[in-house]
Amino acid sequence: MFETHLLSYIIFTPLVGAVLLLLVRNETIVKSLSILFAAITFILTVVLYLTFDAAKPGFQFVEYVPWIYSLNVAYHLGIDGISLLLIVLTSFLTLIALVASWSSISKRVKSFNFFVLLLEVGMLGVFCSLDLFLFYIFWEAMLVPMYFIIGIWGHERRVYAAVKFFIYTMVGSLLMLVAIIWLGYYASTLPGGTFTTNLVELYSIAPTIPLGIQTWMFLAFTLSFAIKVPIFPLHTWLPDAHTEAPMAGSVLLAGVLLKMGTYGLLRFSLPLFPESAFKFLPLMAILAIVGIIYGAFVSMVQKDLKKLVAYSSVAHLGFVVLGIFAITVESIQGSVIQMVNHGLTTGALFLLVGMLYEKRHTRLISDFGGLARVTPFLATFFMIAMLGSVGLPGLNGFVGEFLILVGAFKSDFLGTPAYAIVATSGVIFAAVYLLWMYQRVFFKTVDKPENEKIKDLNVREIAVLAAIVVFVVWIGVHPITFLSKSEPAVKALVDTMVKAKVGALGALR
Amino acid sequence: MIPLGYYIGLSAILFTIGVVGVLTLRNAIVIFMSVELMLNSANLALIAFSAYSGDPAGQILVFFVIAVAAAESAVGLAIIIALFRNKLTVNIDEVNVLKW
Amino acid sequence: MSFNYNDMIAVSPILFLSAYSLLLLIVDASLKRPANICYWLTLVGLVVSGFLTVFTYNASGNAFNGMVFTGRFPAFFEIVFVLSAALSVLLSKPYLEKERINFGEYYTLLLFATLGMMIMASARDLMVLFLGLELMSISLYVLAGFVRRDAKSNEASLKYFLLGAFATGFLLYGIALVYGASGTTNLSVILERFSVTQNDPLLWIGAALILVGLSFKISAVPFHMWVPDVYEGSPTTISGFMSTGSKAAAFAALVLVFSYSVHPSWQLQLVIAYLAAFTMVIGNLIALVQTNIKRMLAYSSIAHAGYALVGIAAANSLGRTGVLYYMLAYTFMQIGAFGVVSVLENKEGKYLQISDYEGLANKHPVIAALMALFMFSLAGLPPLAGFFGKYYLFASAVSAQMTWLAVVGVLASVVSVYFYLNVVVSMYFKELPEGSTSVAISKLGATALIIAAAAVIELGLTPGYVVALTERLF
């Protein structure tokens, strides 16, 4: 019984917590209660992780309850290795974010915790849904809490950032909604078919759609995900949202929300519409590379620490997208692990920048200098997170980027190693801007008197960061622990794509 | 024998005149009179159809329409009186607290 | 005799409400200070007729010589009207007292209007449809001008009246032509003769004129110009009632004419589709620039008529279900939004600008949360009622091979998100202005709002039950 409903428990535990919060008045209790529920959720996901059997094919922990009969919509959950890793990441980062913002949120504490827990429900739901309708509901429902988190607790230009974030995401997702409806309708026109949004059924139905229409479907889905990732020309909401969001908001935004875009590509765009995916593959790869280079260059010239980290996300996600569209087992494995890495390291960087801001009330790089002497702990953690992000061997980033580049190098689908070669330069640029930033902030002498008085990290902050660092090192040293979980799912996906490719070639002949 | 089309044609012309009146006039009362023209043209069409098909339903409907017209004019004129008390005008160009 | 007791039972909600409103009229006339008693009596009456409706739900058939439908279709809409009226009435007492227009006639006329709506939704004959529409309209003309000392209210009433009468002209002429083509005004007989008459241009011209007449009532572009002025000038509770009840009634009529009786040819389908597209786009675009919240809601209500028209244009069973579901969902969210305005506004016109809502979340957190909920539902965010309605309507468009209409619809919704969010931004993200005082929130008003909010959530989470109610309608 416990295991058959485990996913539901995981999704709705935070919701129960959120509702309970409304009944409490005392702020300390509110904070403790929300951390408690986030922790329970995390423990449940760990249980999920341990009971997940990587050897079994297909989706596990499946729950199926019919919900709306006339449209054949069901409450249909299930996970594979890819979603498993992201679910654990989500619950982990939510817990971290809540603990980290213990003292940084001063107004409307109850609402803040309420919205963070609500956000967690949405994020977890997205990764668990096997029904497009259900998926869409979680996908959109998650927008609202994030919107409030940015808009109420953000910095100066928060309203602008929140509205921009909302509208951008909405444009993409509503077109996706039409595509979802069209898919359901298409299923009903087949002989003996009914209207359905069941993903498992659609996996076999969708590839039979005539290529002309399939292309539109692919574009509608991919646009929505590309905005979320964000892929290069659609990224303009990201720096605003990340910079203006409060610390916890930035962590979850970078750590989890962006992954929903890449997850969507893996879960929907590729397997549902393989033939159209092949058509757009070069374009997507080029956009990914432009994103890598562009993100790096723009990061270099940023004066604001938070903006710098934000733009570095564009570059990192470029790697992930490149790995996905290279369609080899190595590259997609790399992308999956890189999603987790980015969540951990960028999350950590946002936390560190947030903590620095809390102590010094500025984020301008030029306002700092020589902090390594004043705040040794902070400098150390910052260094580890930064190096993880750069991709130093032995830390997590290296594993992901290496796999992606290897895969892209030998990918049949990309057809040429040129993409991989250009992308490699991105790794170097990342080292340049991150190290330069680190040098300006933490090395040299302390030339501003305000910086002398900055307090170092307290125990709570150290605990939070240490928890992240454990995983940063773990993935760096022994990635197979995590890679082994997602491998079968990735292999199956690549198989599907290869088969589709062969089929398409056969049809051509 | 007068063809049915003649009656319907006449009613369509009257209807058009009514529509043009509503769209061009500025005086609430005369606009309302144009509406009455429209209703009457519809009545004429109904009676003609009814007579030529031998079905009394059309006449019954006209009977109801006349009752409705009476009700409408009572309410409409009351509204005009109420407005007149406040604004001393029935010219809808001068009714401009709200944009038209 | 041309009717029997079964007939009477089958249309008992209508008969009951007629008798009850006459009773109310007598009470109003014979007491010295009747307003409060009328208020409670009206609520009781509406609740009772709601219950009667539930009992008639499965009595499908017709009554009074085929003049009216009985059973599922009218019952569904009757419930919508009763809810719309009951919520408006619940909100009315505090509002009327605030505006000092607490007269018994208000409640009587409101019941008459509800009665008219019920008759429209039960009509199996164009004659009955016409009379129901007129009963509703005439009562609403007066209610729109209920604040007699206020020039805005007078003008709202006059504009509503002139445009309404104009629309009546079109409707009646359309009925006349359909009668000419089919030789009957009975919708079922029109349907029976449809195979013969469907090539008669007279029928289609008549149908088009009926469409024009009803388009005024649902406020479809380009027949919408009266809406913002009338909603702004009318008492706020009446604006809420008009924008939900009378719109739902007009949609009931549209379903009866176009989905039950005269199945639109593809040309007419296309015309309705264009009407829907223009209504969605223009309604939402103009709503963007509104600063007055009542005008904003008026344009939003125009846009929502466009969404529901998608279901009529699709002319299939999904579309029919979509329209019915959407009318119920829309009733709750729109009355909720107007309800919040009515609870907050005062006689001096405060809380009528969107900017007056700045920092509301600090002052009245519950009211702000409810308003935010209604805004999100109107914007169509899942898992709220508005989202599911749109999903159904767009699905009907896609399955009628009109995917372009669904795309226009979602793009229009994106636009709408902006102005709905604008209210949320004001309430939550802006600071409270200096020296603002809080408003006394009446308990009755808050009750109505909470009921509406609960329904918005509930309809979104378990839409299946309502959808099941919309099957096998006739």
Place this chain on the structure above:
Amino acid sequence: MNLELVVFLILAAAAVVSAILVITRKNPVTSVLYLVFNFFIIAILYLFLRAQFIAIIQITVYAGAIMVLFLFVIMLLNLGDDKLLKWKLNSKRTIASLIGLVLLAEILYYVVNFVSASSLAPGSESMGTVGAIGKILYRNYLFPFEITSILLLAAMVGAIFLAKKRFTEGSDGD
């Protein structure tokens, strides 16, 4: 051309001319009078169509009662005064009415072309008498008839409310 047709054409021409005069006169009192004239002509056409009962109603209720109400209100509010009634056309309205005109001309064309030149149905001779109408009205159309009564009541309540000068309760500001 037979006599009946000649009479019809004269009446039709008179109806059209009077209708045009209704919407072009500056003084509403004149407009009302032309409208009454128009209603009379239509009543005669009803007699041609053997709708005797409706013809009587048309004269007594419509032309008699309703139009007198119009006149009464115009006189009461002294709307004969031209100052209040500027007559002007703006371009938007002109365009609107032009479109309307084209549309309706089209309808007219269709209507006249497609409505067949059939004769009056047999048995329609006595269809429109008071007795015949009354029988059907109370037998088949009882339900709409009752609705009409409520409609008139609602209109009465509304009209009295709006037009009454002062309320006893005094809570209405005026």
